[in-house]
Amino acid sequence: MTTSAPRLPKVRASELVGRGWLNTGGQDVTLADLRGKIVLLDFWTFCCINCLHVLDELRELEEQYRDVLVIVGVHSPKFVHEADPVALAAAVERYEVHHPVLDDPDLTTWSAYSARAWPTLVVVDPEGYIVSHMAGEGHRHNVEVLVRELVAEHEAKGTLHRGDGPYVPPAVEARTLRFPAKAVRLPGGTLLVADAGHHSLAELEADGETLVRRIGSGDRGLVDGGPEAARFSEPNGLCLVPEELRGRLGYDVLVADTVNHALRGVRLKDGRVITVAGNGHQYMVGAADNVLPDAPDTADASVPAQRRQKLSSPWDVVWSEQLGAFVVAMAGNHTIWAFDDVRGSIRRLAGTMNEGLQDGPADEAWFAQTSGLAVGADGRIWLADSEVSALRWLEPSTGTATGEAADDTATVTAHTAVGAGLFDFGHRDGAADQALLQHPLGVAVLPDGSIAVADTYNGAVRRWAPAADGDGPGEVTTLARDLAEPSGLLVDVHDDGSIDLLVVESAAHRLTRLRLPARLAGEILDAGAHRTQRPVSEIGAGEVRLDVVFTPATGQKYDDRFGPSTRLQVSASPAELLLEGAGDDVPLERVLRINPAVAEGVLHVTAQAASCDADPRIEFPACHLNQQDWGVPVRVVDGGPEVLTLPLHG
Numbered sequence: 185m186t187t188s189a190p191r192l193p194k195v196r197a198s199e200l201v202g203r204g205w206l207n208t209g210g211q212d213v214t215l216a217d218l219r220g221k222i223v224l225l226d227f228w229t230f231c232c233i234n235c236l237h238v239l240d241e242l243r244e245l246e247e248q249y250r251d252v253l254v255i256v257g258v259h260s261p262k263f264v265h266e267a268d269p270v271a272l273a274a275a276v277e278r279y280e281v282h283h284p285v286l287d288d289p290d291l292t293t294w295s296a297y298s299a300r301a302w303p304t305l306v307v308v309d310p311e312g313y314i315v316s317h318m319a320g321e322g323h324r325h326n327v328e329v330l331v332r333e334l335v336a337e338h339e340a341k342g343t344l345h346r347g348d349g350p351y352v353p354p355a356v357e358a359r360t361l362r363f364p365a366k367a368v369r370l371p372g373g374t375l376l377v378a379d380a381g382h383h384s385l386a387e388l389e390a391d392g393e394t395l396v397r398r399i400g401s402g403d404r405g406l407v408d409g410g411p412e413a414a415r416f417s418e419p420n421g422l423c424l425v426p427e428e429l430r431g432r433l434g435y436d437v438l439v440a441d442t443v444n445h446a447l448r449g450v451r452l453k454d455g456r457v458i459t460v461a462g463n464g465h466q467y468m469v470g471a472a473d474n475v476l477p478d479a480p481d482t483a484d485a486s487v488p489a490q491r492r493q494k495l496s497s498p499w500d501v502v503w504s505e506q507l508g509a510f511v512v513a514m515a516g517n518h519t520i521w522a523f524d525d526v527r528g529s530i531r532r533l534a535g536t537m538n539e540g541l542q543d544g545p546a547d548e549a550w551f552a553q554t555s556g557l558a559v560g561a562d563g564r565i566w567l568a569d570s571e572v573s574a575l576r577w578l579e580p581s582t583g584t585a586t587g588e589a590a591d592d593t594a595t596v597t598a599h600t601a602v603g604a605g606l607f608d609f610g611h612r613d614g615a616a617d618q619a620l621l622q623h624p625l626g627v628a629v630l631p632d633g634s635i636a637v638a639d640t641y642n643g644a645v646r647r648w649a650p651a652a653d654g655d656g657p658g659e660v661t662t663l664a665r666d667l668a669e670p671s672g673l674l675v676d677v678h679d680d681g682s683i684d685l686l687v688v689e690s691a692a693h694r695l696t697r698l699r700l701p702a703r704l705a706g707e708i709l710d711a712g713a714h715r716t717q718r719p720v721s722e723i724g725a726g727e728v729r730l731d732v733v734f735t736p737a738t739g740q741k742y743d744d745r746f747g748p749s750t751r752l753q754v755s756a757s758p759a760e761l762l763l764e765g766a767g768d769d770v771p772l773e774r775v776l777r778i779n780p781a782v783a784e785g786v787l788h789v790t791a792q793a794a795s796c797d798a799d800p801r802i803e804f805p806a807c808h809l810n811q812q813d814w815g816v817p818v819r820v821v822d823g824g825p826e827v828l829t830l831p832l833h834g
Contacts, residue, residue: 209352220345320812411455421500574603
């Protein structure tokens with residue numbers, strides 16, 4: 185016998201209040217307009233990889249239940265740039281959001297629904313009552329079960345109204361490029377561009393404008409084959425394969441196919457595309473099936489291990505000579521991976537899967553949605569670590585020669601050149617330990633060894649240069665401003681020593697060429713510092729009970745086949761905020777002891793809960809991992825609340 189899906193006590197949904205609406209043909213939408221429909225509010229922000237995962241999770245569900253379910257995206261921004269209505273409109277187009285979106289720059293509706301994390305999902309029934317509140321990704325199954333239950337219940341009551349919702353598709357302008365992400369120079373002098381908005385690759389003449397050919401049909405999907413049949417889904421990173429490996433591997437360019445959670449190889453002579461790593465499914469932190477069992481493919485041979493490995497939104501890829509492997513920015517779970525296709529291995533190189541900024545040995549370092557990579561002449565691997573608005577680097581030990589097996593024992597350490605953490609950003613030049621970026625997505629090494637950064641949300645190209653005497657944090661300057669979301673950089677050096685910096689100007693749908701002088705310099709700017717502004721939760725000093733609410737969906741039970749089904753990690757910034765209660769344990773509740781001497785800070789909470797089909801007659805039960813990371817700003821006040829509740833699902 186199964187229980188019904190978890191429901192909240194009947195509470196009326198708050199009105200949807202914001203600056204305006206997108207995807208409605210210019211019309212405002214009220215809850216009264218949606219009466220009779222099941223409404224799913226998706227609180228998101230377009231910088232957030234977990235939010236993008238949810239958009240993808242909901243696509244099929246949205247289409248299947250389009251006559252009864254209305255998804256409303258409530259865009260509640262983290263970064264200043266995301267509060268720009270023009271930038272939001274571009275993001276809605278970029279990510280193919282096919283439902284109404286409420287622009288909530290002041291977090292008015294976010295606060296009314298007590299959202300504490302991106303993403304958060306709230307389900308409202310056809311009579312206007314909130315029936316479920318979920319944080320994080322991985323809730324597709326729970327939402328589908330709940331929608332089916334609500335359809336049956338309200339159809340029987342006569343309160344369900346079938347028909348079209350308020351979504352009005354916007355006009356889409358035809359362009360050669362649509363939200364391009366990265367570019368590489370091909371051996372013949374042409375340019376290959378990851379044309380993310382067209383789900384394809386575009387080869388352009390050296391002028392960066394004239395289309396030579398397109399690789400990929402332009403339809404979203406994961407299909408191998410020739411240039412007209414192959415499909416990608418929002419490809420981002422591109423890397424030329426070392427010349428000596430191209431014949432051996434059978435492809436010339438490696439592509440980070442982000443939404444497909446895959447790495448694809450492209451053979452330039454005929455445009456043929458093959459999948460070389462990833463199985464098209466997302467790696468879920470803590471799940472038991474992130475590597476699928478051995479199975480025959482269509483050629484009746486064993487599928488290689490790297491093809492059975494789940495990945496999570498690979499965003500960029502570079503070749504490391506020292507490691508003898510491709511290095512992959514695995515943005516979806518905040519890690520860096522190494523892919524060696526000679527010996528057929530793919531493994532985590534650095535990162536714990538916790539989101540944040542922490543330097544040190546690879547297995548202890550924290551990253552945050554790394555989205556850009558570049559390798560220096562000294563072997564350093566430079567990172568644009570977007571969610572912590574940081575420029576960072578990995579220092580690998582001496583590995584093995586090109587084409588030989590990568591050394592799994594090679595030590596790698598993480599370092600930070602610019603960046604303060606998850607909640608601090610801005611546009612400030614000067615000493616690197618005081619400089620600020622805003623969600624950078626690209627990075628390139630300049631001829632003098634300094635680093636150019638595509639400072640995406642500041643619309644700028646910035647430069648970090650080490651201190652002249654090698655001692656100190658170095659200096660940050662601004663090379664160019666007023667760009668439209670630069671996301672990739674390509675360096676061309678001319679015979680006279682001048683430098684062309686080719687900028688992939690994503691939101692302007694073009695490549696832009698900047699001429700830099702041989703003697704590199706830049707201007708010093710200070711456009712201010714910012715902190716993410718979210719409602720602060722008041723808590724009391726002393727003992728505070730942290731309670732993460734999770735209830736398995738209909739027909740599901742806690743999944744303890746492979747050990748404990750739940751996990752709770754807690755830390756704080758500053759660390760002194762927590763006198764007791766930090767660390768990693770199984771139960772989803774914990775008593776924290778809050779330091780009365782610390783007035784405010786951020787509680788970092790990561791919760792996981794696994795569930796699977798409860799019916800013992802099912803031989804292969806469907807299992808689901810629910811996970812969410814929260815960064816909860818708190819203020820410590822006398823007599824403040826003694827309980828902090830975070831809804832994972834319930």
